[in-house]
Amino acid sequence: MFILSRLDSVPPESFQNQIRELVIHNVGDLSNVAITADNPLYPLYQYGVGMEVHQYLQALDGTRGLAVALTLALDAEAPDQLLGFALSLPAEDDEQACSLAFLAVRDSHRRQGIARALLGDLQARHACVELNAFANQVPWFEAMGMQVVAASGPQVLMSSTGLASGALIGRLDIAPIYQTAEVMQIHTYLLNQQGEDAMIEAEQMRDERLDELTVQAQECVRQRKTVH
Template identity: 50%
Template sequence: MYTITRLENTPPESIQSQIMQRVVDYVTDISMVGIVASNPLYQLYQYGVGHEVHQYLQAMNGSRGFPVELIVALDDEDPSVVIGFLLYLPVQDDPEACAVAYMAVHASQRRRGIARAMLRQMIERYPHAELACFAGKVPYFEAMGFRVLTARGPQVVMNTRDHQTEGLLAVLDVAPIYNSVEVRQIHAYLLKQHGKRAMTDAEKQRDRHLDQMTRQARLMVLERLNQ
């Protein structure tokens, strides 16, 4: 079994490191671009998305001036083990609203209702909840009470209500991460390892995949809204 716990302050290093490992392991699911492991750019996104999550975890101490909350699922047999996490952002000016930023459950622990339990606890606190997911995950979240609102790039925006909040949702500017020296160094390493042609092909593959997911998101929204 497992225990669901909500944290309002930056978690201890032992929990942070496990969350970061989940991000690295499941970056395909967590990343907005849905980068696949076979793409040479995969390592770059592992670092980039990992750094995004790390910054949000650090912001839980209030240093960034906006609220960040975290729910973790801990293994009852060993409470030091994180089997799932849900990081979300409460909306300013709307005490009922929040938005999911990142969520992952260890592959060996899926289909046990962990994601559902974490979302349920979040919704109990913030009943006007929003998330964005790829088209293929829409039925999964519909079963949890979310409904399709619109498309946002390659993702479908879903909400527990039929409208988005009018409150202010503050998010980190992640652009500096992907313009950082570290990312440039990773890209240079990958370029040396795979060659210029392979890296160009990798970027084209990523972009084609993004275009495909964007079309799928739009079609899913049209389908759901016309039912």
């Protein structure tokens, strides 16, 4: 059993650590480049996406100029144990709209309705929930009542209304994260460990996968629009 808890301030360090752990373990699904575990760049994105989520969590203090909402799924019998979380970005100009930025559930607690409940909580509070999903994730979100809107690069834009909200949603500029000294140190370490040729190949592998996902996203949308 689990319970949902909405936070309107920066979560305690223990929950931040558990969220970071969840992100690191699920970075392939959460990263917008869908980095795979066999890619030598994987550790770099584990840090980068982890830092992105961390910065969103810090924005819950209201001092960063970003609207952020966080819902935690906790073990009902041990409420200090995180089972999953949903991090969303409420629209600045429309309280009925929001964007789901991150959704993750522990591997050990999949297929127990946790992700469904986290998304359902958002849908109950906002008339229009938007999100970006990879083509292979689209059927699950469709089963949750989300509808395909359009292709968006390697992902598919979906919403609970079937339309883009057009609302103003503030997001982090993540480019500076990948220019930090920490990321440069990770890159240097990987370069020394893997060699320059392997790193160039890793970047090519990442880019080729993005190209494949972009085609899949377009095909996914085409199929839906043809059917409907």
